[in-house]
Every structure is written in C-alpha cells, then in structure tokens.
Amino acid sequence: MNTIVINDTTLRDGEQAAGVTFNIEEKVAIAKFLDAIGVNELEVGIPAMGEVETTAIAAISNLNLQAQLLGWNRAKISDIQASIACGLQRVHISVPVSEIQIDAKYHGQWRVMLQKLKETISFACDRGLWVAVGGEDASRADENFLVDVALYAQEWGASRFRFCDTVGILDPFTTYTKVKQLVMYLAIPVEMHTHNDFGLATANALAGLQAGALSVNTTVNGLGERAGNAALEEVVMALKRLHKIDLGIDTTRLLELSRLVAAASGCKVPPWKAIVGENTFAHESGIHAHGILQNPVTYEPFAPEEVGWERRLVAGKHSGRHLVANLLQQQGINVNIDETQSLLDAVRQQSIQNKRSLDIQELLSLYHCTR
Numbered sequence: 080m081n082t083i084v085i086n087d088t089t090l091r092d093g094e095q096a097a098g099v100t101f102n103i104e105e106k107v108a109i110a111k112f113l114d115a116i117g118v119n120e121l122e123v124g125i126p127a128m129g130e131v132e133t134t135a136i137a138a139i140s141n142l143n144l145q146a147q148l149l150g151w152n153r154a155k156i157s158d159i160q161a162s163i164a165c166g167l168q169r170v171h172i173s174v175p176v177s178e179i180q181i182d183a184k185y186h187g188q189w190r191v192m193l194q195k196l197k198e199t200i201s202f203a204c205d206r207g208l209w210v211a212v213g214g215e216d217a218s219r220a221d222e223n224f225l226v227d228v229a230l231y232a233q234e235w236g237a238s239r240f241r242f243c244d245t246v247g248i249l250d251p252f253t254t255y256t257k258v259k260q261l262v263m264y265l266a267i268p269v270e271m272h273t274h275n276d277f278g279l280a281t282a283n284a285l286a287g288l289q290a291g292a293l294s295v296n297t298t299v300n301g302l303g304e305r306a307g308n309a310a311l312e313e314v315v316m317a318l319k320r321l322h323k324i325d326l327g328i329d330t331t332r333l334l335e336l337s338r339l340v341a342a343a344s345g346c347k348v349p350p351w352k353a354i355v356g357e358n359t360f361a362h363e364s365g366i367h368a369h370g371i372l373q374n375p376v377t378y379e380p381f382a383p384e385e386v387g388w389e390r391r392l393v394a395g396k397h398s399g400r401h402l403v404a405n406l407l408q409q410q411g412i413n414v415n416i417d418e419t420q421s422l423l424d425a426v427r428q429q430s431i432q433n434k435r436s437l438d439i440q441e442l443l444s445l446y447h448c449t450r
C-alpha cells in the first residue's frame with residue numbers, strides 16, 4: 080500500500096450531492112486548496128454538462144496545478160470532445176457493468192456498451208489523452224463479466240480501472256475479495272470508488288487498498304451522491320495513523336479545507352464527524368477530562384494539531400471536579416479540588432437546563448455565585 084494515489088472527486092461526485100452547487104470561484108478555490116496540501120489528482124467535473132461547467136474546468140486547467148486533472152465522461156465521443164475543449168489531458172470514461180445498469184442505459188445490449196467503450200478509448204488515446212475507465216456498479220456486476228470489461232479496457236488503452244460500489248452495498252470483507260480478484264487479473268492499477276449508504280465508504284475504500292488497489296476516490300467531508308463518498312480526511316488519516324502510510328499530504332490543513340467545502344456546499348459537518356467534526360477533540364465527561372489532563376493519549380487517537388484542531392475541555396452535565404478546576408485554573412483561579420462539588424452541581428443543573436455545555440463566562444459566573 081505504498082504508492083497510493085488520492086484522486087479526489089469533491090468537484091465531481093461531491094458536487095452531485097442533491098442541492099449542492101459550487102460556483103467557479105468556489106471550484107477554483109477548492110482545487111487550489113487540494114493541490115496545495117498535496118492531493119495527487121482531482122476529478123474536476125463533467126465537461127458534458129455544458130458551458131458553466133466547462134468554464135470552471137478550463138479555469139482550473141489554466142492554473143497549472145501540480146495535481147493531475149481528470150474530466151468525467153460517459154462512453155460518448157461528444158463527452159470526450161468536451162473534455163478536450165476544456166484543456167484536460169486526462170479523461171475518465173464510465174461504463175455500466177452490472178446487468179441492472181446495462182439494462183437501464185443500453186437496453187441490456189452489453190456488446191453495444193463494449194463497442195462504445197472501445198470507440199471512446201480509441202478516440203481519446205488517438206488524441207494523446209491519458210485514459211481511465213470506470214466500471215459503474217461494479218459491486219453488483221457479474222464478477223467474470225467485470226474482469227472481462229476491465230481486461231478489454233486495458234487492452235484498448237486504458238491506464239487505470241475504477242471499481243465502483245455505486246450504491247454502497249459492500250462491506251469490507253466482500254470488497255476485499257472482489258477487488259483482490261480484479262487486481263489479480265489486471266496489469267493496470269485499480270481505483271476504489273465507494274459510497275456511504277451503509278456508513279462503510281471509508282472502510283470499503285481501505286479494504287480495496289488492502290486488496291491491492293493503488294488509487295482511491297475521496298471527497299472532502301464525505302460529500303457526494305445520497306449518503307456520500309469516502310471522506311478525504313478519513314482515508315488520509317486512517318492510512319497515516321492505522322496503516323503507517325504517510326501520503327505526504329499536509330494534514331494540518333484538513334480542518335481548514337473541511338470548512339471551505341462546508342461553506343461552499345452549504346452542507347454543515349455534524350459535530351461527531353470523524354477528523355473534522357467539532358466534537359472530535361472536545362472533552363466534557365469527567366473521567367475523560369481527568370485522563371486527558373494526565374495524558375491526552377488516554378482519550379485521543381492522535382494530537383488535534385495534526386489535523387488543525389485544538390483540544391477543548393468544556394464544562395457540562397457530565398463533567399467532574401478535575402475538569403472544572405482546570406478550566407478555572409486557566410482563568411487564573413486556583414481552587415482546591417475538594418471544594419468544587421457545589422460548583423459542579425450548579426454546572427450540571429445549568430447544563431441540563433440549557434441543554435448544552437457552558438462557556439467560560441457562564442462557568443465563571445457560577446463560580447462567583449457558589450463561593
């Protein structure tokens with residue numbers, strides 16, 4: 080798992096989340112940010128969508144970023160032409176590979192699908208483009224047929240094949256088995272594209288990488304169709320911290336990036352969201368805060384600064400004396416731990432009444448009232 084490519088699709092699948100639209104400035108800002116922190120590759124959009132999209136893609140293309148840029152295409156010559164017109168040198172061509180999708184898009188005529196794939200790969204390769212192919216709904220495809228399509232794509236000139244769990248129905252174990260088989264047959268790298276319909280997108284992406292995939296689609300905050308995609312920040316941190324694979328991405332800016340995409344998409348990040356949620360390094364519970372004050376490793380998997388956060392202790396319903404005493408100490412008030420019980424009782428009461436934790440001013444005024 081050492082030469083993994085992150086191909087971030089915030090600007091394509093991320094923007095496909097219902098109700099989300101990025102304007103040109105936002106698309107450019109997100110692309111620049113992803114590039115600046117060291118993301119290798121960006122799927123920047125769908126040129127076939129028309130002028131608004133192609134103008135944004137061309138603007139990103141003109142930035143001459145370090146990251147490789149890809150346009151997403153159907154197996155249609157006109158889609159490839161639209162990608163070329165944006166100045167893209169890399170195209171991703173998607174074809175349906177499950178019976179369900181081939182029925183819906185090609186009236187069940189898989190030979191026609193293969194013919195279109197061959198034509199579009201050749202058209203792109205003849206124009207000097209680097210071509211990747213995506214197997215849409217690969218997770219529900221007949222496994223032998225999937226391998227055949229991928230082998231044809233490879234033979235016709237594709238440089239990578241994307242395994243798509245389009246409706247997010249796999250678990251990590253089945254993902255591993257299916258991707259392992261594909262990797263075994265192909266000489267070109269396999270890319271993972273996972274969806275979060277059962278909350279398993281990141282786990283499945285990692286399972287695919289364990290099985291030998293060398294590239295992975297992510298989106299910032301896990302934004303994307305329906306329940307979203309594998310989150311960039313989760314995949315990068317899981318690889319770094321759980322698998323000891325540092326992709327060279329500046330993780331200290333992940334929070335800033337998350338906030339940029341949350342603002343541009345209008346999609347708030349839930350407080351409990353891994354890595355970038357507001358509560359990921361906030362501690363209210365007495366036993367946790369007591370542990371953290373002695374050694375942060377007791378209740379944190381890594382230091383908050385590694386992803387751009389600062390640790391926060393907050394007083395609330397579940398707090399204990401050590402936490403409250405520490406917060407007061409930070410304000411220059413030294414209290415004997417054994418004399419904080421009445422203050423703690425007042426904190427609980429007010430927190431229950433307000434249905435939230437207390438800010439420092441509220442804690443201070445309770446302290447003065449209970450003296």
Ligand SMILES: CC(=O)SCCNC(=O)CCNC(=O)[C@H](O)C(C)(C)COP(=O)(O)OP(=O)(O)OC[C@H]1O[C@@H](n2cnc3c(N)ncnc32)[C@H](O)[C@@H]1OP(=O)(O)O
Binds near residue numbers: 125304
């Ligand atoms: C799993 C995924 O995320 S796939 C990506 C999905 N993303 C999007 O759909 C967002 C952007 N899409 C769009 O802006 C529009 O759908 C467009 C511009 C691509 C096409 O718009 P329209 O021409 O109005 O077609 P519409 O969206 O209604 O239908 C999709 C068409 O693409 C065809 N199609 C779908 N997938 C493929 C494919 N992989 N290869 C070739 N054709 C395909 C469908 O069969 C249908 O064709 P038809 O019009 O000949 O019946």
Ligand SMILES: O=C(O)CCC(=O)C(=O)O
Binds near residue numbers: 213
């Ligand atoms: O690239 C493809 O083939 C399809 C990607 C996708 O968005 C999906 O399958 O969910």
